[in-house]
Amino acid sequence: MKAKIWLSSPHMSGNEQHFINDAFSSNWIAPLGPNVNGFEKDLQEYLKEDTYVAALSSGTAAIHMALILLDVGPGDEVICQSKTFSASANPIVYRGATPVFVDSEKDTWNMCPEQLERAIKDRIDKSNKPKAIIAVHLYGMPYKVDEIHSIAQNYDIPVIEDSAEALGSSFHDRKCGTFGDFGILSFNGNKIITTSGGGALTTKSEALKNKAVFLSTQAKEDAPEYLHKTIGYNYRMSNVVAGIGRGQMMVLDDYVEKRRSNYKFYRNELNGLDQIVFVDEPEGFFSNRWLSCILTESFEMREDLRQLLTEENIECRPLWKPMHQQPVFKDAPHYLNGVSDDLFEKGLCLPSGSNLTDNEFDRILNCFKTYFVQC
Numbered sequence: 001m002k003a004k005i006w007l008s009s010p011h012m013s014g015n016e017q018h019f020i021n022d023a024f025s026s027n028w029i030a031p032l033g034p035n036v037n038g039f040e041k042d043l044q045e046y047l048k049e050d051t052y053v054a055a056l057s058s059g060t061a062a063i064h065m066a067l068i069l070l071d072v073g074p075g076d077e078v079i080c081q082s083k084t085f086s087a088s089a090n091p092i093v094y095r096g097a098t099p100v101f102v103d104s105e106k107d108t109w110n111m112c113p114e115q116l117e118r119a120i121k122d123r124i125d126k127s128n129k130p131k132a133i134i135a136v137h138l139y140g141m142p143y144k145v146d147e148i149h150s151i152a153q154n155y156d157i158p159v160i161e162d163s164a165e166a167l168g169s170s171f172h173d174r175k176c177g178t179f180g181d182f183g184i185l186s187f188n189g190n191k192i193i194t195t196s197g198g199g200a201l202t203t204k205s206e207a208l209k210n211k212a213v214f215l216s217t218q219a220k221e222d223a224p225e226y227l228h229k230t231i232g233y234n235y236r237m238s239n240v241v242a243g244i245g246r247g248q249m250m251v252l253d254d255y256v257e258k259r260r261s262n263y264k265f266y267r268n269e270l271n272g273l274d275q276i277v278f279v280d281e282p283e284g285f286f287s288n289r290w291l292s293c294i295l296t297e298s299f300e301m302r303e304d305l306r307q308l309l310t311e312e313n314i315e316c317r318p319l320w321k322p323m324h325q326q327p328v329f330k331d332a333p334h335y336l337n338g339v340s341d342d343l344f345e346k347g348l349c350l351p352s353g354s355n356l357t358d359n360e361f362d363r364i365l366n367c368f369k370t371y372f373v374q375c
Helices: 016-026 034-047 058-071 090-094 114-125 145-155 207-215 239-249 252-269 298-310 339-347 358-374
Strands: 052-056 075-079 096-102 132-136 160-162 183-187 197-204 292-295 347-351
Touching: 016 034, 016 114, 016 239, 034 052, 034 197, 034 239, 052 207, 058 090, 058 096, 058 160, 058 183, 075 114, 075 339, 090 096, 096 114, 096 239, 114 145, 132 145, 145 160, 160 252, 197 207, 252 292, 252 358, 292 298, 298 339, 298 347
Parallel strands: 075 096, 075 132, 132 160, 160 183
Antiparallel strands: 052 197, 183 197, 292 347
16 A cells, blocks of 8 residues: 555654653653743744733643633623634533534635624624634634624624634734634644644733633642632643644744645646636735645535545545534524535645655645546
8 A cells, every 4th residue: 555645744843852851851741841831932932912822732722711711601602613623613512602603705714704793793683692703714824804803893702713723824924823812723733833732822911821821720729738719620731742842833934834835836736727726815814824725616526536535545635514514513503605515515625744745746646637637
């Protein structure tokens, strides 16, 4: 069997081992320590905008923590982009709240401002004003920041900016992860940089960052005994995996450049095929191109290509299945325009790792050539 080509595999730089060795030699193995502090500082310096960062165990934990800090609870509703991974929506249910799903627009594939305002007005008419909005930078493409945040401000609803896929992306030269009342990052193994597993919460308030750290370390009070006055969580990042993150931060910009190069390769090589469409960057938008994605002419074409690539041991996946299509969320309110359904039906994610080789690109491209010659 041919060697596996992964969709988005971890890519170690060699810098990580130094920080990991420091953790072991100093015996800082616990979920606190110099690497955690250093990783948070590295992220803060990268994001700028007076951003404070709390390093946590996952991006999902970061969304959960943001909802806690916004006092979301049973009976509340939270608007969430429907076109996303389930981790964007699951923490809403953790809090006993109800997700309200909003469809996408065609320019960026992210939350549609028109559907967002429609949803807000309707929920208010039903006497349940949304407690928060979770907007996602899908596949690294920034959402329409000005429009989404203007609507949120008009109705005084805080925004949780899901930047799990968008570290290194920017909107008018300002980094994604710095626009929302809270932002979240992910360092899962398939992300643009990884800590094996991990995430982060971003905020403009040092007090809120400190509260997030307190709650994520089991809410232990400053007392000689183990004293707890509120419910806490085991969500803090460990000093070992934070060391991986410190090494990865040293090559983040290089990995962004490589991912964008991947996209340009696919765009150039498949440009002559009228049946294949790419999503462009609107003016002022800068995508890290975490995953290079295409739209095909039909569900049948998407499936034919996916199966052909899979048979060649090349990992590829349909675009995220919208949350309003997921059985677990079948009863959730939703405001749709058909865009995310169409994207799911026709869209395909191609291998996009920063460690892809020329030979691997040739294998991927040959599958397209084979398919379209047959057509």
